[in-house]
Amino acid sequence: MTDLQQTLTRRHLLQQSLVLAGASMLPLGSWAEAAPAVRTRAIPSSGEALPIVGLGTWITFNVGNDTTLLNESTAVMAAFFEAGGRMIDSSPMYGSSQNTLGFGLNKLGESTPVFSADKVWTSNANNGANQIETSEQHWGVPRFDLLQVHNLVNWEPHLRLLRQMKAAGEVRYIGITTSESRRHAEFENVMHGQPLDFIQVSYNILNRDIEDRILPLAMDKGMAVIANRPFQQKQLIRQLEGKPLPAWAHEFDATNWAEFLLKYVISHPAITCAIPATTRVDHVRENMACASGPLPDARQRERMAAYVRDL
Amino acid sequence: MDSGFSYRLSDFMLFSERVYWRLFDQINSLVGALLPAVIALGCLLLVGVWSRHRSVQIATALLLAACWISSACLFLWLYYASVNWAARYAVPFFLLEAGLILLVGINPQLNRPLARRDARGSAGFVMLVYAVIIHPFTSLMFGRSLGSAEFVGLAPDATALATLGYALMVASNKSLWLLLPIPLVVLVLSGLTLYTLGTPEAWIIVAALLVTSITLSSTKPRANGPTTAL
Numbered sequence: 001m002t003d004l005q006q007t008l009t010r011r012h013l014l015q016q017s018l019v020l021a022g023a024s025m026l027p028l029g030s031w032a033e034a035a036p037a038v039r040t041r042a043i044p045s046s047g048e049a050l051p052i053v054g055l056g057t058w059i060t061f062n063v064g065n066d067t068t069l070l071n072e073s074t075a076v077m078a079a080f081f082e083a084g085g086r087m088i089d090s091s092p093m094y095g096s097s098q099n100t101l102g103f104g105l106n107k108l109g110e111s112t113p114v115f116s117a118d119k120v121w122t123s124n125a126n127n128g129a130n131q132i133e134t135s136e137q138h139w140g141v142p143r144f145d146l147l148q149v150h151n152l153v154n155w156e157p158h159l160r161l162l163r164q165m166k167a168a169g170e171v172r173y174i175g176i177t178t179s180e181s182r183r184h185a186e187f188e189n190v191m192h193g194q195p196l197d198f199i200q201v202s203y204n205i206l207n208r209d210i211e212d213r214i215l216p217l218a219m220d221k222g223m224a225v226i227a228n229r230p231f232q233q234k235q236l237i238r239q240l241e242g243k244p245l246p247a248w249a250h251e252f253d254a255t256n257w258a259e260f261l262l263k264y265v266i267s268h269p270a271i272t273c274a275i276p277a278t279t280r281v282d283h284v285r286e287n288m289a290c291a292s293g294p295l296p297d298a299r300q301r302e303r304m305a306a307y308v309r310d311l
Numbered sequence: 312m313d314s315g316f317s318y319r320l321s322d323f324m325l326f327s328e329r330v331y332w333r334l335f336d337q338i339n340s341l342v343g344a345l346l347p348a349v350i351a352l353g354c355l356l357l358v359g360v361w362s363r364h365r366s367v368q369i370a371t372a373l374l375l376a377a378c379w380i381s382s383a384c385l386f387l388w389l390y391y392a393s394v395n396w397a398a399r400y401a402v403p404f405f406l407l408e409a410g411l412i413l414l415v416g417i418n419p420q421l422n423r424p425l426a427r428r429d430a431r432g433s434a435g436f437v438m439l440v441y442a443v444i445i446h447p448f449t450s451l452m453f454g455r456s457l458g459s460a461e462f463v464g465l466a467p468d469a470t471a472l473a474t475l476g477y478a479l480m481v482a483s484n485k486s487l488w489l490l491l492p493i494p495l496v497v498l499v500l501s502g503l504t505l506y507t508l509g510t511p512e513a514w515i516i517v518a519a520l521l522v523t524s525i526t527l528s529s530t531k532p533r534a535n536g537p538t539t540a541l
Contacts, residue, residue, distance in 0.1 A: 062326045064393030066333050095325040095394050179322075233321075279327070 031113050035084035038291040041272045043173065044222035045197040050115060052266045053291040054087030055080050055284065056228055056277035062095030072279060074104035079281040081112055083288030089200075089226065089275045090139075091119040091150050092131055098138035106140055116141050117198075117226070119177060121150035125157035132165075146198055148175040152183060152190065159194060173197035179228060181209045191217055200226040203271070204236060205264045205308050215270040224272035230265040231258065231276060243311050252300060253293040262287060264304050267295040321507055326394040328508040332450075334390045335459040335466060341385070342465065353378075353443040353463040356473060360439065360480050365419070368481075372416020375477055376409035378464035383409075386467060401497070405467075408493040412474070414486075421486035431530040434522060435479025442472035446515075453511055468516065471497040475523050487527075495520070 040049035055077070063069035077088070090097045098118070105112055118135050120128045132147065147162050149155045155176060162174040175198030178187050191199060191214070199218055201210050207229075218225045231237050240257045252267075254260040265274045276287050296304060342349060352374060359371030383405035391398040415421040446469050447460035461469040471494035478490040502516035 059325060059327055062394050063330050064326075064334070064390065066330070066337060069330065069333065093325075095396065279329075 031081045031111060035082060035113075036292060038084035038288065039266075039295075041224075043197065043224045043272060045173065045224070050224070050273050051084055051086050051288075051291055052271070052273055053085060053262070053287050054089060054115075054117075054226070054273045054275040055085055056275035057088065057090045057097040057101065058094055058228070058277050059233070060277040060279045061090070061097035061100040063100055064096050069279075070100055070103045073100045074107050075281050076279060076284050077101070077104040077112075078108055079284045080288065081108070081114070083285055084291065085284075085288055086113050086115040087117055087146075087226075087273050087275065088114055089117040089228070090135075091121055092135055093119070093121045093150060098135055102138050102140040114141075115145045117146040117148070118144050119148045119150035120158045120162070121153055122158075123154050125154055128158045128161045143169075144171050146173040146175065147171045148177045148198060148200055151178055151180070152176060152186060155190060159190075163195075173224075175199050175223070175226075177201070177226075177228075181207070184209060184214060188213060188217060191221060191223065196221075196223050198224045198226060198272075200228060202229045202232075203227040203265055203268075203274075204230050204232050205261055205305055206236065207232065208305065211268070215268060219270045225270050227265050227268075227271050227274040230262050230274045236261055240308070240311070246307055248300075248303070251294075252296045256286075258283075258286060259290055260304065262290045263293075263295055264301060266290065267297075267301055324504070324507045328510055330394055331504075331508060332455055332459040334386070334394070335450075335461055336456075337390055338386055338465050339458055339460065339462070341389075346462070349462055349464050350443075350447075353473070356463070356477065357436075357439060357443055360436065360477060368422070369417055371477075372412050375474060376412040376416070378470045378473070379405045379409040379412065381464050382467050382470045386465060401467075404493050404496075408474070408490075411489050411493070412477075415482055415490055421483050421489075422481055423483045429530065431526055432480045434526040434530075435476045435481075437476070438479065438519065438522065439473055439476030441519075442469050442476060446472060449512060449515060467497055468501050470494075471501075472519055475519065479523070479526060491523075495523070 038051045038053070040051050042049055060076075061073050063073060080088070088101060090101055092098065105114060116139060118132075118139070120132055122128060122131050132144075136142070136144065147165070149158045149162070159174070159176070162171065165171045166174050175196050176187065176190055176194075177200035178184070179202045181202075187199070187201075190196075199214070201214060203210055204227075215225065237257055240261075243257075245254070245257060245260060249255070249260055252263055254263055262274060262276060265271060278284050278287065339346060356371060356374060359367055359374065362368055362371070383402045387398045387402050387405065443463050447457070447462055450457055450460045463469045463473045474490065474494040475498075478487055478494075482490050498516050498520060502513050502520070505513035505516065
């Protein structure tokens with residue numbers, strides 16, 4: 001489910017090629033019919049249902065002009081949509097990831113059910129609008145579904161701009177993000193003082209800071225929550241590799257550590273969508289399978305966290 | 312970025328190890344059939360640094376300067392910048408290094424005497440041989456294909472390593488400090504990149520920097536003077 005094994009085997013390459021070949025044969029509008037039913041959560045501010053597992057692009061989709069890797073990324077996107085996924089998240093900070101998404105969306109056709117989530121990330125308040133326009137061009141979308149202020153960088157003027165854009169119908173949802181625990185106090189202040197549709201934070205089984213205050217606050221204020229780094233950029237999988245998966249993991253259909261970790265994240269009732277990043281078709285399918293299987297309940301979640309903490 | 316202070320080193324790593332090595336695959340594919348010529352030109356450096364003839368010394372400097380220009384234009388501008396926007400800002404420094412190499416190579420007063428079989432010269436030549444002949448094969452040593460090999464004139468690390476060797480052999484004590492800073496900074500930044508990517512090649516950079524610093528600190532300065540056999 002992560003990029004643990006960087007070197008693709010012949011089998012993986014074949015899988016990616018088959019996915020891409022299959023996707024190119026899909027007629028317009030057929031993604032939704034082809035996709036299996038997956039668990040969704042409602043965006044509190046609108047009630048719109050969003051599949052609980054999305055796709056991140058940090059590092060994994062920054063592949064430059066490499067045609068081989070661009071096609072592999074497209075295959076990952078195709079597998080993601082085929083499995084019922086919608087939200088793809090990126091940022092101007094992520095190198096060529098936006099271009100990679102544009103390449104893939106163009107190749108897969110206009111009918112993809114993508115829920116486009118991007119960010120504004122510039123210290124210059126006057127650059128926000130231009131940056132967003134450039135990001136739209138990279139993606140090849142007329143407007144984004146969601147725009148967030150990345151890591152609270154110059155958040156006040158940017159959030160003003162996003163509110164204006166939302167009022168003008170130029171974006172559907174707005175929000176803020178952080179991937180740093182030490183900024184949670186400031187993050188909470190913005191959540192208290194600003195009308196937001198979404199927040200995006202780092203959350204995983206060993207990084208549970210947000211469970212105490214931010215997640216309850218998001219539920220209280222009616223904000224959707226995107227959880228990034230559910231595997232802590234592969235580190236968690238590496239840490240747990242070789243350690244025994246508890247026998248009781250089968251109670252919620254977790255057959256490996258990646259499923260165990262992702263199910264922990266998406267089973268929190270405040271989480272609207274988790275966005276694991278990957279370069280592999282088999283991993284994106286595994287991730288999406290977590291969205292349709294059973295999830296641990298509150299008691300099981302505590303047991304999971306304690307088990308991993310004590311390993 | 313006004314909040315840049317709060318980022319960690321790994322937060323600046325925008326790409327994966329696989330993408331990084333594929334950049335060299337791409338540049339080697341671009342050069343294609345000319346790759347043997349690139350390698351042969353690198354080998355000419357090994358011969359040129361021993362020459363007493365002024366014209367050959369200048370040609371050697373020109374060749375090494377061209378290596379910096381080509382690695383800036385091909386690797387940094389065409390490929391690396393597509394996954395790391397900061398790479399563009401390194402291009403002027405690569406061009407500056409090319410100019411400095413020419414300045415030292417053309418001006419006999421900035422060369423050291425042709426006593427290049429001393430410890431400093433020997434260390435320099437070993438580093439030059441490593442950069443031109445051995446470094447490309449580290450791709451095989453670390454389980455990568457030869458397609459992603461790093462060649463002097465295309466790859467910044469190989470070019471910077473060759474320049475360290477050249478500077479140790481050719482540059483006078485004063486001009487050494489003209490030639491060394493940019494390659495040293497390139498190697499430190501590259502070492503940090505490789506370390507953050509978790510690749511063992513980072514230790515090659517550490518070893519090269521250690522060899523350079525030990526060589527410089529343990530060899531006594533020699534009197535500088537013209538080097539040409541007129």
